[in-house]
Amino acid sequence: MQEDRTPLKTVRIESPVMAKNRQLAQANQRVFNSHGILVVNLIGSPGSGKTTLLEAMVARLGDALAVIEGDVQTRRDAERIERAGGRACQIETRGACHLDAQQVGRAVQDLRLETDPCKVLVIENVGNLICPSSYDLGEHLKMAVLSVPEGDDKVLKYPSLFSRASVLVVNKIDLLPHVHFDVDRAVDECHSLNDGIIVFKTSGKTGEGVAELCNFLAARQAELAHGIGE
Amino acid sequence: MQEDRTPLKTVRIESPVMAKNRQLAQANQRVFNSHGILVVNLIGSPGSGKTTLLEAMVARLGDALAVIEGDVQTRRDAERIERAGGRACQIETRGACHLDAQQVGRAVQDLRLETDPCKVLVIENVGNLICPSSYDLGEHLKMAVLSVPEGDDKVLKYPSLFSRASVLVVNKIDLLPHVHFDVDRAVDECHSLNDGIIVFKTSGKTGEGVAELCNFLAARQAELAHGIGE
Numbered sequence A, B: 001m002q003e004d005r006t007p008l009k010t011v012r013i014e015s016p017v018m019a020k021n022r023q024l025a026q027a028n029q030r031v032f033n034s035h036g037i038l039v040v041n042l043i044g045s046p047g048s049g050k051t052t053l054l055e056a057m058v059a060r061l062g063d064a065l066a067v068i069e070g071d072v073q074t075r076r077d078a079e080r081i082e083r084a085g086g087r088a089c090q091i092e093t094r095g096a097c098h099l100d101a102q103q104v105g106r107a108v109q110d111l112r113l114e115t116d117p118c119k120v121l122v123i124e125n126v127g128n129l130i131c132p133s134s135y136d137l138g139e140h141l142k143m144a145v146l147s148v149p150e151g152d153d154k155v156l157k158y159p160s161l162f163s164r165a166s167v168l169v170v171n172k173i174d175l176l177p178h179v180h181f182d183v184d185r186a187v188d189e190c191h192s193l194n195d196g197i198i199v200f201k202t203s204g205k206t207g208e209g210v211a212e213l214c215n216f217l218a219a220r221q222a223e224l225a226h227g228i229g230e
Helices: A018-034 A051-065 A076-083 A102-112 A159-164 A185-191 A210-229 B016-036 B050-064 B076-083 B100-111 B159-163 B183-193 B210-229
Strands: A038-044 A065-071 A089-092 A120-124 A142-147 A168-171 A198-201 B037-045 B065-071 B087-092 B118-123 B141-149 B168-173 B198-201
Touching: A018 A102, A038 A051, A038 A168, A051 A065, A051 A076, A051 A120, A051 A159, A051 A168, A051 A210, A051 B016, A065 A076, A065 A102, A076 A089, A089 B141, A102 A120, A120 A210, A142 A159, A159 A185, A159 A198, A168 A185, A168 B183, A185 B168, A198 A210, B016 B037, B016 B100, B016 B198, B037 B050, B037 B168, B037 B210, B050 B065, B050 B076, B050 B210, B065 B076, B065 B100, B076 B087, B087 B100, B100 B118, B118 B210, B141 B159, B159 B183, B168 B183
Parallel strands: A038 A120, A038 A142, A065 A089, A065 A120, A142 A168, A168 A198, B037 B118, B037 B141, B065 B087, B065 B118, B141 B168, B168 B198
Antiparallel strands: none
8 A cells, every 4th residue: 555645734723712812913913003013012920020121111212112011900010100101001800810812902992092102012911921922912022021030940941932932031130149040041041942032131120231122122113114104 | 669688699600620620639638638748739930939949848858748840841840859859740731821630649649658658748830820829739728939039019919829828938038138028018918818828938048937837837737647647
């Protein structure tokens, strides 16, 4: 009998929940593109310094930046962004471990981008290294935050996020003298999963590295707006 | 028309997945009780220092302690416990964001408690402050770890865990001079959710507070074994 040499096909089966989320994410991205807004899905552990980093970014980007804050409970993070002079809208997931595209679509309406535009929108996801990485929100890029006190062994332990992110932010570098964290190890392990990832080293507290990160996002936004305007 | 004053009843609807998990958790607890083993479900963020705390506990409890390590991927944590001289068994969830009772039941068989007994078994859950709190594994108590660099605002942002835990461990207290963390605020907010929670302040790195925590667990194990033996 002749061997069948037809190559095997991988068929991806998508659950109805994920298919619905993908459609809503695509709709969100059409809205973002129509306004020329670069959208970032910011994902990291609880306490990795995402909100402090955003406070430092508000100081540089001003009105060009808007923020959607995702938390299980409380409006604490949106209030922090507003106290720093930024624009923020809070989503409370009431138990859910990640944001979804429907929640983000509603929050975007609350931001009234037609009358009050911005250039960069950062969606700070619920503090969780696992579940948020699977739900597309319509963003242009995922930005993973790994803070120095979490340890340099985390990339391969939580590969889903680090393999899908376009940007890795190694945050709280002001704490490097006080904890063991080998930056090269973390970055090398990240490149072993994802060789195109772009790395920034920041401290939301001291502001180190925040200008470079903001410049990168502004350049990406300009590319996006230029591409859409062509 | 007379008003109907029958009190409203709250009916809890349990999904088939959760009902199955609960049954398997009850079966696990029967096994634990038959051996007089106190079982702790250790839950905290990625990088909150759970494994370092366990390494310090191995040094005190020796053979009385066994560990089940839960991670999305890698055997890194079980290898660390073994290098510290402890007994460990690794569960890799391959993407799942929490352990379940079935996985723990299988790992317990691998530990061969009949021939190689222990007094305290700690199950280090996947690093995640949200999802693991909903899945009972058959443990006698949940122990929540909150590390100082995560920030003192986390309790009310992640109430599901902190309201269900019997023990709160404020960990990495050696970093208190280097970060802003108001221990009283975190503990007060935890007591506002859960007034019976018992609090320990520890550093896995320096060993501070680890003796008190181990003594507490040993006393609870003795109570459990006494209660079963009556």
